[in-house]
Amino acid sequence: MTNIEFDRKHIWHPYTSAISPLPCYEVIGASGTQLHLASGEKIVDGMSSWWAAIHGYNHPQLNEAAHLQIDRFSHVMFGGLTHQPAVSLSKRLLEICPEGLNRVFLADSGSVSIEVGIKMAIQYWACQGRSEKSKLITPRGGYHGDTFAAMSVCDPVNGMHGLFRKSLIEHLFAPAPQIGFDKAWHPDEIAPMREMFETHHQHIAALILEPIVQGAGGMRLYHPEYVKQCRALCDEFDVLMICDEIATGFGRTGELFACDHAKITPDILCLGKALTGGYMTLAAALCTEQVAVGVCEGEPGVFMHGPTFMGNPLACAVANASIEVLLNQDWQTAVKAIETQLKQGLMPLEDLAQVENVRCLGAIGVVEMKRSVDVAIIQKAFIEKGAWIRPFGKLIYVMPPFISSGGDISTLCNAIKYGIERCT
Incomplete structure (x- = not known):
């Protein structure tokens, strides 16, 4: 055979x-x-x-990084231990990601980083004594992964997860952005999202979106002002903003991060895919100091998430090399x-x-x-x-x-x- x-x-x-x-x-x-x-x-x-x-x-530099690290050690648990590849990677991410992000949670796949981001947002509000803020809002046409929390914020009609709708937590979906990336902006574009914020903000923990490019949900390219206006709505209505840059991060849209087109910083940023240049599975969820501290105030006092291969040294070493290759050209x-x-x-x-x-x-x-x-x-x-x-x-x-x-x-x-x- x-x-x-x-x-x-x-x-x-x-x-x-x-x-x-x-x-x-x-x-x-x-x-x-x-x-x-x-x-x-x-x-x-x-x-x-x-x-x-x-x-x-x-790629010779990525190959070398992998060989050097595997000869040292390929994996150790991240609970109670740390290592230079993870420290170097986290430092580098905080240097290059949108200003204001201050904490790094290293995960093992893009979908898991979305799960982490959603859990962070919901736990943040629960620890602030506002557990009613447990819903997410997102534009239709999005795609955030195939695990359950990620599926729950993918497009509920035209996405690939309709079969599971009765098993998923129901979130809020605003109309998809319609104005193209290079078209003239019109303020009516953000009106439906604003209306939903006005009606539901007391129950919304976070807005999640893929900035500029809606990926596997339809490959739509939309106007940076929409992202900027969403950031403003989150600030106005006391809602966290999660940006899913798993597909767009590390230069794919012409800016290092798609958020940079809109010149905004999310409260939580999810990265994956190109993080290691395609060599290893690795992801990250970055957040602001406010979110990190807020998540750990009150019970349970810790963030209850810990993938087995979190902070994998081999993946972190290759990610460090990939970022250096990118930025040095x-x-x-x-x-x-x-x-x-x-x-x-x-x-x-x-x-x-x-x-x-x-x-x-x-x-x-x-x-x-x-x-x-x-x-x-x-x-x-x-x-x-x-x-x-x-x-x-x-x-x-x-x-x-x-x-x-x-x-x-x-x-x-x-x-x-x-x-x-x-x-x-």
């Missing part, structure tokens, strides 16, 4: 059926921006391994060049009858179709043209590594055009 045959029969992959799974392609190597398949193809990765591998694959110019080329290659696709909309920002390119695509068929066409692209629903999108060359971006854009014309 080949690896692919065994995989199809016994291994369950994300977002696919155990009865009729989508095709899988075996990877035997990876370097730079390319994945090397067992069938012989070398294909440009347009997904950065789900938005994480911003420096590409087999002209990443903004690289991301801007990717954005320019994505616009040149993808915007003309709006003329195709099958295409609803094209939008690009930073190292993100999105082609929204009028109908859902057949992933198995169109992905095979992408591979024929030398590209790895993983669509979902109506969306064909790319988030390539920041090291992608002009040739790499051309390959991705040409593959998308070919796949649309041939397979839709």
Whole structure:
């Protein structure tokens, strides 16, 4: 039995059926921006391994950091112990993240950092004697992960978790932002959110949103002023603000953090994905001193959360190296060049009858179709043209590594055009 045959029969992959799974392609190597398949193809990765591998694959500095740390020790429990990789990483995050964040909770995945952020917000108000503030509010169209608290703040209608609605805590959903990133702002945009704050603020612990880019919920790019106005509402109505930058953090939108487009600091910031450059699973929930102290006032006096692999030294060491690689290069110019080329290659696709909309920002390119695509068929066409692209629903999108060359971006854009014309 080949690896692919065994995989199809016994291994369950994300977002696919155990009865009729989508095709899988075996990877035997990876370097730079390319994945090397067992069938012989070398294909440009347009997904950065789900938005994480911003420096590409087999990066010498990240490899070295991993080797050095694993020769020292790969893991120790974080309860009662600490280590240099975690200390260095936390220092660096506090230096580069929006000003005012002062505490770092190191988690082991993006979804867990969302769980942590939500628990922080609810416990904060409970410890202030305001336990009635236990609901969250969020714009529709969002996606925050697949664990239960995270699912509860994903879009309840068009998201992927509708089956679990009766098992999830019910939160408050405002209309999704509609004004595009580069369009003219109108104050009516924030009016529905304001109305919900006015009506429900006494029960709202926190507003949670993905600043600037709603990711897996629909890849929408929206106006920075919306984020700024949400910050103002939270301040006015005594509500905490949680920003989910798991997908957007570390330069993806053209700013180091998407919050920087709006020049705001959230009360809680969730990070993941690109934190380690795609090498290891690691996440973080940062918060202000006010939140950290408030969470620990009154009973139980501690924050009751502790993932087994919290602060994993190996992951922290690689994260430190990844951040250094990012900040020691002209990443903004690289991301801007990717954005320019994505616009040149993808915007003309709006003329195709099958295409609803094209939008690009930073190292993100999105082609929204009028109908859902057949992933198995169109992905095979992408591979024929030398590209790895993983669509979902109506969306064909790319988030390539920041090291992608002009040739790499051309390959991705040409593959998308070919796949649309041939397979839709």
